[in-house]
Structures are given as structure tokens and as C-alpha cells.
Amino acid sequence: MDENSTSQEEHHISGHHHMRIHWKEFFKSPDDTLIKDTTLVEKGSLVGRIGLMLLECGTGAWRVRDSMNTISRALDITCSADIGLLTISYTCFDVDNKSYSQTLSLPSTGVNMNKLNKLEDFVRHFETENEYWTIGGVHHELNQIERHTQTYPIAISALSAGIACASFIFLLGGGLPEMICTFFGAVIGNYLREYMGKKKITLVAKIAAGVAVSCAVYFLCFKLGQLCFGWSYSHAYGYIGAMLYVIPGFPFITSGLDMSKLDMRSGLERLAYAILTILIATMVGWGMATALSLKPGSIPELQLNPLALTIFRLIASFCGVYGFSIMFNAKPSMAAVAAIIGAFSNTLRLNLVEFNHLPAALAAFIGALIAGLIASFVRDKVGFPRIAITVPAIVIMVPGLYMYRAVFNFGVTNINIGAYWIMNALMIINALPIGLLTARILTDPKWRHAD
Structure with a gap:
């Protein structure tokens, strides 16, 4: 197997028209790192992932932005977001004059109220308990929400x-x-x-x-x-x-x-x-x-x-x-x-x-x-x-x-x-x-x- 194919297999590069993001691979800190001690890129990526998951549920822009803001405040950063039906463009700022901008998109839209309910519970708990959460624990929780809130048969x-x-x-x-x-x-x-x-x-x-x-x-x-x-x-x-x-x-x-x-x-x-x-x-x-x-x-x-x-x-x-x-x-x-x-x-x-x-x-x-x-x-x-x-x-x-x-x-x-x-x-x-x-x-x- 040549070097390029090995690299592609390691990084799981998506072949879809709307390329899927393998979030875990973009977080370089160890899983046991407290979420408050991660880098701005990692904090900003977490804010974006949660926002995109909420948007996928079919909820409106106000609710998506409100949840992204709640996560940002808990992580001691500022978020400014522009939200559409399928896309989110946002920038996160920290107190050290650093910023991280990202644009995320969905391939299609739908409605999933059970998933929305779980995500809102997650945001509420994160707001009050984030000091004790690790980056690995956060991604485990989000993966569980995605895995166990699929659509009905x-x-x-x-x-x-x-x-x-x-x-x-x-x-x-x-x-x-x-x-x-x-x-x-x-x-x-x-x-x-x-x-x-x-x-x-x-x-x-x-x-x-x-x-x-x-x-x-x-x-x-x-x-x-x-x-x-x-x-x-x-x-x-x-x-x-x-x-x-x-x-x-x-x-x-x-x-x-x-x-x-x-x-x-x-x-x-x-x-x-x-x-x-x-x-x-x-x-x-x-x-x-x-x-x-x-x-x-x-x-x-x-x-x-x-x-x-x-x-x-x-x-x-x-x-x-x-x-x-x-x-x-x-x-x-x-x-x-x-x-x-x-x-x-x-x-x-x-x-x-x-x-x-x-x-x-x-x-x-x-x-x-x-x-x-x-x-x-x-x-x-x-x-x-x-x-x-x-x-x-x-x-x-x-x-x-x-x-x-x-x-x-x-x-x-x-x-x-x-x-x-x-x-x-x-x-x-x-x-x-x-x-x-x-x-x-x-x-x-x-x-x-x-x-």
C-alpha cells in the first residue's frame, strides 16, 4: 500500500459530495484533557459540532445560536454565527486576540425532535458541569446522542x-x-x-x-x-x-x-x-x-x-x-x-x-x-x-x-x-x-x- 493511500486510510477522508467531518480526528489534545484547557481551535470546533447537530434536527436559527452561545460562554470564548437552512458560518474569539472561523454544512434537512431534546439536555448540563468534563467525555456523549436518536423505522x-x-x-x-x-x-x-x-x-x-x-x-x-x-x-x-x-x-x-x-x-x-x-x-x-x-x-x-x-x-x-x-x-x-x-x-x-x-x-x-x-x-x-x-x-x-x-x-x-x-x-x-x-x-x- 503506497504512502498516500495509507494517509487517507488513517485520516478517513470522506468520499461524499458533502464531505463528512470525523470530529475526533481534529482534536489533538489527549482524551483526558479537561475541555476548558483545550485550544481555541478545539473549543471552536466543539461549538460548531453542537451547532450543526442542532441545525440537523430542524430547529430554527435562534435556538441554534442560543445553544452555540451557551457552549461558548462556558468555554470562556465569544461566538458570532450566521445560520442558514443547511449551513453555519461562525467565528470564535478568545481573550488573547486569537480567532477561529469555520463554515459547516449539511447535505440535507430533516426533523428529529428526540435528538433535539437530548441535545438541549446536553447543553444545559454542559453549562453547569463543564469544569469537570474531558474532551473525550464530551465526544462520547455527542456520539451517543447521534447513535441513539436515529429516525424511526x-x-x-x-x-x-x-x-x-x-x-x-x-x-x-x-x-x-x-x-x-x-x-x-x-x-x-x-x-x-x-x-x-x-x-x-x-x-x-x-x-x-x-x-x-x-x-x-x-x-x-x-x-x-x-x-x-x-x-x-x-x-x-x-x-x-x-x-x-x-x-x-x-x-x-x-x-x-x-x-x-x-x-x-x-x-x-x-x-x-x-x-x-x-x-x-x-x-x-x-x-x-x-x-x-x-x-x-x-x-x-x-x-x-x-x-x-x-x-x-x-x-x-x-x-x-x-x-x-x-x-x-x-x-x-x-x-x-x-x-x-x-x-x-x-x-x-x-x-x-x-x-x-x-x-x-x-x-x-x-x-x-x-x-x-x-x-x-x-x-x-x-x-x-x-x-x-x-x-x-x-x-x-x-x-x-x-x-x-x-x-x-x-x-x-x-x-x-x-x-x-x-x-x-x-x-x-x-x-x-x-x-x-x-x-x-x-x-x-x-x-x-x-x-
Whole structure:
């Protein structure tokens, strides 16, 4: 073996397009060295590693920067960071007029609330106990977090999507036929999307394939129900429910929160990612609907009295938020807390629109505000990250149906109708982060101030 190949094997140089960083190899101090006694490069690299791990969880720029600052203060250095959707550029300074700058990037984005919870616990403990931690111990802890907070198996994620989407279509007015077809369409479509994601297939391809399969499976299930149970054709209009698992609720909400704190780079990049995802999904959905001679229409109205409807909405909202939380890789207890908050706030929102005739955007603001206020109280009791129980609770309020109807009508040149639906969607999308932001300003002094 020649010298070059030996050197490459020793240093584990990555062959990926986004080259992986083998953090342990960049720390030259012995493992038993106290972290406070390491060099500026090693301290700065630790700050960057923790920031990148947090960014990989899908949390917003404010939380990433806050955690990087906490680690920096504990290490007696100053950190200035510029954070985007996939990249962090930062500089660390010490008191000896030395500085260390670095730019780090991720190959893709995702959401992992269990990992975020573990990392926030790590940051809190590091802040108070860092004087006794060694560099080897720190890396062992971070490696354990990465190793034991992986995403759920594909089958679990697929079933969660089915439960979430079936609940979603009920909240949109669908009945048992729509829920059954939606469940199978979402399960199979999301299974394919997750499988392609595991194989590192690009974003556009996996979303397009998942949505296309979901629509096709819904249509096949509907045809089977029509043949066996005599379902009317109007039940076919629920096909939109089978693709709602692709709604990028997390980046939509966090983009608004980031921009409210003037983290414009992160906010705009997250918004662009969300819009790209929506465009791919809705365009593919439109194409499949055209191929299958489907179009948005009125689902048969449910014959339920207000009390029964409210009870079923509470159950469906709980199941929907729980399903989305599991898709966001929250542990079951975390998902249950988010689901309870979402069940109450989303049912309130829907009832305000239907029974009090409140504008949909104003009702969405109230629903998000209530979810944020409840979460602010609950998080001190349960210890979960605020974002892990607020965002899943209001993701089910994101108007995926409105966005799809807008794109469908634009596609068939019904511009006026398309504009009507897109404006309704935009008003609700704007109201959701504003509701959470208002709750955050009222209950969180750190968020309330700009310093």
C-alpha cells in the first residue's frame, strides 16, 4: 500500500459530495484533557459540532445560536454565527486576540425532535458541569446522542403518515370512505418516500414519487370501494388527503419565527425550501389528478350534530398531531403532549370558523396563540423543547388543501379561483407563526428582547 493511500486510510477522508467531518480526528489534545484547557481551535470546533447537530434536527436559527452561545460562554470564548437552512458560518474569539472561523454544512434537512431534546439536555448540563468534563467525555456523549436518536423505522413513519392524513381528511370534512383510502394512500406513498430518502435519493424525486403513488393508491382503493360497497363518485374528491404528509409545516413555521427575530437568511431559506416542497407536491398531484380524471370537489357533508362533531374533531386532531409528531421523530411521551395541545387548539380553531363564523386566518391565529401559551406552561412541567410541542400541534392547521386547490386551478387557467385559494392559504400561513410568536413574546423574556 503506497504512502498516500495509507494517509487517507488513517485520516478517513470522506468520499461524499458533502464531505463528512470525523470530529475526533481534529482534536489533538489527549482524551483526558479537561475541555476548558483545550485550544481555541478545539473549543471552536466543539461549538460548531453542537451547532450543526442542532441545525440537523430542524430547529430554527435562534435556538441554534442560543445553544452555540451557551457552549461558548462556558468555554470562556465569544461566538458570532450566521445560520442558514443547511449551513453555519461562525467565528470564535478568545481573550488573547486569537480567532477561529469555520463554515459547516449539511447535505440535507430533516426533523428529529428526540435528538433535539437530548441535545438541549446536553447543553444545559454542559453549562453547569463543564469544569469537570474531558474532551473525550464530551465526544462520547455527542456520539451517543447521534447513535441513539436515529429516525424511526420506515414502517413506523409510514403508519404515522397514514394516521395523520386520515385524521386530516376527516377534519377537512371527509367521512369513512375518504379516511380509509387516505390511510392506505399515505402509508404506501410515505413508505416509498422514506425508502428513497434512506437511499439518499434527491428531494425532488422522492417527493414526486411519494405523491404520485399516494394519489394512485387512493384512486385504486376508491375504485375497490365503489365496486364492493357502491361508494358514490363524490368520495373520490378526498384524494388530496393522501398526499398531505409532505406538507413542510416545520420549515413553514420556523421560517416565520426566524424572520421575526431578523434571522433573515435562515428564515428566507426555510421559506424557499417549504415553497419548493409545496410546488413539487402540488404539481405532481395536479398531474396525477389530470391523468386519473380527478379534480377538487365537495366531499359529502357529515351528518353530525355540533357536540358529536366537536368530540370527533378532538379525537381526530389528537391522532393527527400524534402522527405528525412521530413523523418528526418525537418520542411517544413528547408526541402525546403535543397531541393534547393540538387537539384542544385545533378543535377550537375549527369551531370558531364553523359555529362563530370567524375568518379562517383570525381563527388560525387564536389557535396558534393558545397552543403557544399552553406549551409555555407545560414545558416547565415536562422539560421538552418548546418547539417540539408547539410546531407539531399547529402543523395540522397548515392549509394544504387550499394550496393544492390554488395550484390545480392555476394549472387549468382558472386564475381567479386559484388566486382566491392561494390568498386564503397565505393569510392562514402568516397567522400561524404570528400566533406562536405572540405567545413567545408574552411568556419568554429571552425571546422578547433583542440584544
